[in-house]
Amino acid sequence: MPINKNQTRLSVLKTYKLYIGGQFPRTESGRYYTVNDADGNALANACLSSRKDLRDAVTAARSAFGGWSGKTAYNRGQILYRMAEVVEARRIEMIRELTDSGSSTAQAKKEVDACIDTLVHFAGWCDKYQQLFSAVNPVASSHFNFSVPEPMGVVGIMANNKQPLLGLIQPMAAAIAGGNTCVIVAHTDRPLAAISFTEALATSDLPGGVVNILTGKTSELLPWMAGHLDVNAILMSSKDNSAWKDTQLAATANLKRIVSLSENDALSPYRILDLQEIKTTWHPIENIAPAGSAY
């Protein structure tokens, strides 16, 4: 990394690490890859995550699931809003990370602003989508019967989107707003903004393990994610036909749900619903009063 000749001091370069269970470990594999800017100049070294890192991240996500899904919806909403606050405070840094890696300033500003607004949007959904997707069912017997959405569990997210930060934050926000925990593989070529984002996460109130972020090759990590028996769902693009098919094949091992990342309609409660199960609960209603009695 060249030293700017106008600078009077040597700048401190950042070491980009992974984010697993609220900690910042290096990859256990000791492998790295070089991240370049748009002109091909080296920007930084990033961790080339391994299968073991992925498994560690899934373990962290699973451990965090009970606590996160058990929080009140209001509390989850406040935490997502807090995430927006801390990203807002690092807005300039995030924009710089994106421009460094090839976005124009206008694009980068637009993307970071959309990220913050996405977090605010989903913060608001946390205690509302349940009312849209729940039902009290008028069964033809003397039972109280209702259906509610519940989070699927641990969700894998392949964030290889054109927009490296927004493409990560949109599916992440939908997943965690709904009480899931997630393991995200960041954009392979442009992962730096994602890692800086995790530094914001670490200073928000988000419990460790709810969001875990790996850097590296999607093609290397996705097959392990697809076959992992403790991952409940994977969000990925369906555009790469062979990866889509291979993932569906491997996912049959535990019937994990493979959900196509929808770029349209990203700000929608339906994106939360994509990662929910519906639970129906029955309880008898006592029927002692004489039929037809008025009260």
Add this chain to the structure above:
Amino acid sequence: MAKTASKQINKAKIKPLRFDTDWQYDPAPESAAAAQIEPEYGLFINGKWQKPDSGQYFDTINPANEKTLSRIAVANEKDVDRAVRAARNAHEKVWKKMAPAERGKYIFRIARIIQEKARELAIIETLDGGKPIRESRDFDVPTAAQHFFYYAGWADKLNYAFPQKKLNPLGVAGQIIPWNFPLLMAAWKIAPALATGNTVVLKPAETTSLTALKLASILQEADLPPGVVNIITGAGATGAALVEHPDVNKIAFTGSTSVGKIIQRSIAGTNKRSTLELGGKAANIVFEDAPLDQAVEGVVNGIFFNQGHVCCAGSRLYLQESIAKEFIRKLKDRISTLIVGDPMDKNTDIGAINSKEQLNTILRYIQIGKKEGAAIHQPACSLPKKGFWCPPTLFTDVAQSNRITQEEIFGPVLAILTFRTDDEVIEKANNTPYGLSAGVWTDKGSRIFNMTRRLRAGVVWANTFNKFDAAAPFGGYKESGFGREGGLHGLSPYLEINS
């Protein structure tokens, strides 16, 4: 005074109940003559009965006496192709263009004719599948009619279910159903598909095709446009041909987890959507404060309903330690009164096992249970000589890791385990790859909500079990499958929803 009385009751030695009396139930048989079964059935394609291209037929038997009821066509790949073409044609030219309210009226008609022919359908269901006539009469057939009636009304109201969305039917739905609730499963599949504007190719299970074929004649009677529903018969190869047909847009399958996984693999990388309702190993949890006699009834209904051929059967019983001994005694007393035998008898509680193959599976698991060291209890009951029978079976001294605790048996076999605390039983109940259903018995409301929230299952019954309704979404978590059937939530699996 009351205190003394209760003390005396507690002190009184509990004697085992005696049910051996001279009093016997008189036979109360339903009449097979009230139903018409044709000697031979072809394939129902494009509104007409057609001979199979395969030229092959197979016998369908009554599992209660092994007598042949009818012979049924085997659909091969060409037959499947004919059926899918008919469904596509009907979808493009008729069904998707029809005013939704008119679509709904056809479905209402089907519901009404099922109600009119309820007795005949119940008899055929019992003769073909072996389930007690009381269950096919009081549960299967009325609930099937209810499904058509419920979804008929949705046909012209879909925009209220998904406000501000553009809705489109998926196209042709290939539907494969199991042998445990043959007509009801056909209704679960067909009714929402039609209401949302899809057309259907349905394949019933090979041992229980007759009510689906009777349904075909009901569709004719309802004047449903040709090709909107096609019903083709055969075994696994027919189902595979349907799943693999390139012009099918949606696969809806109810059956075993292993076959569900084969289907998922087969459609991987295609644009076919799927709904899978697969196996289960439900935990039925009884706390010490539960009304025990009521819970005994619920446990019996949970595992012995339909001979235990129920994907959501309460096949793992978790008893709180303090009441385990008493509860098991009550349970043994209760099952000694269950009447096992002629499914056509209105007094029968447990009918015939659906097929010899399934009986062998159940017997194999009973052997496995014994070998694993569990204690078996079966009440003394005389079983008919012909047909396939299994008495109600309890296993105690069962470990969490035993195969009879972990694997779906799909028969009248209950594994009984114990627990001490809420956390422990949640851990044990959720320790399974399945997640279809669960049951909780307790008098404490706050505990009900804690348990029903933490149980990872799609349907949770509290102080009841094995209840179903057209308005109540049903479906699994984890390896019990995905997608919901029933209720408002049963619509979206058949719709393309766009903004």
